[in-house]
Amino acid sequence: MAASVTTSRSGYPLRVSRRGFVFTTGALAAAAELGLCNFVSSLVAADAEPPKRPLVRVAFARPKVDRDKLNYYWPGAAYDVEARQADYTRVLRSAADKLSVDLEILDAPLHDSAGVSTFLDDLKKARPDGLLIVLMAMWENTVCEVAQNRGDIPLIVFAPQGTMYLAEIQSFPKIPKTLLLATPDIEALGLGVRLLSADWHMRNTRLLMVAGDVNEDYLVEPVGTTLHYIPLSHFVAERQNIEETEEVRALADYYQKAAQQVVEPRREEILEAAKWYFVARRMLKAENCHGLNVACFEMLQQGVAPPQCMPLAQLRDEGVATACGDWPCAVSQRMVELLLSGQQGFQQNISANTVDNTLTGAHCSCHTRLDGLDKPPAPFILRSHSEGNTGVAMQVLFRPGQELTIMKVSTPNWKWLHKPERTASGAAVIPSILLGTGRVVRNLDTPPSGGCRTAVEVKVDGVEDVRNLVALHHQLWIYGNHVREFKLYAELAGIKVEPLYRT
Numbered sequence: 295m296a297a298s299v300t301t302s303r304s305g306y307p308l309r310v311s312r313r314g315f316v317f318t319t320g321a322l323a324a325a326a327e328l329g330l331c332n333f334v335s336s337l338v339a340a341d342a343e344p345p346k347r348p349l350v351r352v353a354f355a356r357p358k359v360d361r362d363k364l365n366y367y368w369p370g371a372a373y374d375v376e377a378r379q380a381d382y383t384r385v386l387r388s389a390a391d392k393l394s395v396d397l398e399i400l401d402a403p404l405h406d407s408a409g410v411s412t413f414l415d416d417l418k419k420a421r422p423d424g425l426l427i428v429l430m431a432m433w434e435n436t437v438c439e440v441a442q443n444r445g446d447i448p449l450i451v452f453a454p455q456g457t458m459y460l461a462e463i464q465s466f467p468k469i470p471k472t473l474l475l476a477t478p479d480i481e482a483l484g485l486g487v488r489l490l491s492a493d494w495h496m497r498n499t500r501l502l503m504v505a506g507d508v509n510e511d512y513l514v515e516p517v518g519t520t521l522h523y524i525p526l527s528h529f530v531a532e533r534q535n536i537e538e539t540e541e542v543r544a545l546a547d548y549y550q551k552a553a554q555q556v557v558e559p560r561r562e563e564i565l566e567a568a569k570w571y572f573v574a575r576r577m578l579k580a581e582n583c584h585g586l587n588v589a590c591f592e593m594l595q596q597g598v599a600p601p602q603c604m605p606l607a608q609l610r611d612e613g614v615a616t617a618c619g620d621w622p623c624a625v626s627q628r629m630v631e632l633l634l635s636g637q638q639g640f641q642q643n644i645s646a647n648t649v650d651n652t653l654t655g656a657h658c659s660c661h662t663r664l665d666g667l668d669k670p671p672a673p674f675i676l677r678s679h680s681e682g683n684t685g686v687a688m689q690v691l692f693r694p695g696q697e698l699t700i701m702k703v704s705t706p707n708w709k710w711l712h713k714p715e716r717t718a719s720g721a722a723v724i725p726s727i728l729l730g731t732g733r734v735v736r737n738l739d740t741p742p743s744g745g746c747r748t749a750v751e752v753k754v755d756g757v758e759d760v761r762n763l764v765a766l767h768h769q770l771w772i773y774g775n776h777v778r779e780f781k782l783y784a785e786l787a788g789i790k791v792e793p794l795y796r797t
Contacts, residue, residue, distance in 0.1 A: 369456025585615030639770025
């Protein structure tokens with residue numbers, strides 16, 4: 295007989311940007327005053343959505359206990375099983391509601407081989423997108439049975455205090471797509487739901503790659519993301535369908551009024567940049583994709599389009615993963631978006647200050663919502679794209695002293711590429727995540743400095759000599775310390791974590 299379950303049907307994800315305001319002239323004054331520019335034009339529909347929401351099945355592994363009798367087992371007779379299971383369920387449902395995850399909770403506990411067999415048989419029929427098992431007794435063997443026989447379904451085991459000693463943690467089976475969260479923190483259950491959701495979304499993500507004359511798809515392993523390439527000419531051709539509408543003018547007005555200063559760009563250049571934002575939105579919808587990577591320099595070299603700095607920055611401010619000519623960076627941005635509630639990273643080219651032992655990152659496209667989608671934007675200045683001194687770029691001012699997470703997925707040869715190299719299986723591979731932390735020292739102006747418009751100097755943690763940092767361009771700098779989230783996701787996804795600093 296199939297096990298009974300209770301199901302939680304949740305709403306849409308908490309993404310301010312994805313269901314933003316229709317921007318009109320009437321809303322412009324209030325938006326500029328409040329620093330809000332989260333909108334989706336009526337010219338385009340909602341972002342591409344996966345065909346369904348992730349389904350996570352939850353089970354509690356513990357013996358059947360009658361607390362009125364002397365049923366002694368660890369974590370102890372004083373451990374209120376029913377109350378703790380109710381607490382765990384509350385945290386799980388809350389996380390599922392926020393993340394748009396469908397939750398199936400097994401009512402009866404997993405406590406013997408017969409129950410495990412029934413549970414595994416149900417898994418083969420239902421094929422949930424993730425499993426989360428809550429351990430509620432010392433080292434229940436039922437957990438190992440499920441872990442070893444559930445197939446390739448991603449599994450997270452939550453082991454609260456009192457259910458595992460260090461020896462048991464060390465002997466927990468090392469099985470792919472399996473993550474142990476041994477912690478007294480009950481909120482780690484919510485993190486577990488987020489990790490399973492991110493894993494599923496990465497496997498159901500399509501990223502729009504605009505480069506050259508390529509027209510093919512690549513699967514990126516082990517995350518399962520699809521890189522969907524279209525010719526550059528297709529993207530450029532859509533510009534002919536964008537006119538100077540009220541919405542285009544409203545977006546241009548916002549940037550002119552919200553900027554601390556407008557230095558080089560002329561009004562017509564700002565309007566043109568706004569039109570390319572709508573090109574990007576339309577193409578994302580047409581190609582059913584969740585993020586965008588544009589080979590900007592190909593456009594500039596061919597003279598077919600202005601720099602895409604402002605349009606890409608606006609998309610990032612709406613929680614849409616975007617990158618400039620770097621497919622691993624686009625995959626990284628999508629990972630950041632899913633793990634950190636839509637937050638994005640600053641893609642930058644790195645150089646070193648060997649006098650002060652600091653790192654400098656600079657780029658002409660930077661989003662303004664550095665603290666998160668629901669927080670006020672950082673101050674910014676409208677500049678030109680530095681290489682050609684044309685178009686509209688962003689000089690975003692970072693907060694001195696702000697802690698940063700530094701990350702990027704790597705390729706086998708440590709290069710950033712417009713197009714990946716296929717392995718023997720035909721897929722592209724990201725074997726590792728580069729990960730570290732640091733703090734903002736100061737912003738640099740151009741001029742007197744040279745290089746890209748947003749330029750930030752950072753003191754990287756634990757670095758004796760900045761010249762020994764990994765020289766990988768387009769690392770993402772993210773406000774806050776999020777090392778824990780990336781490390782846990784990497785373990786679940788089967789990706790190695792590598793340090794920024796190599797001795």
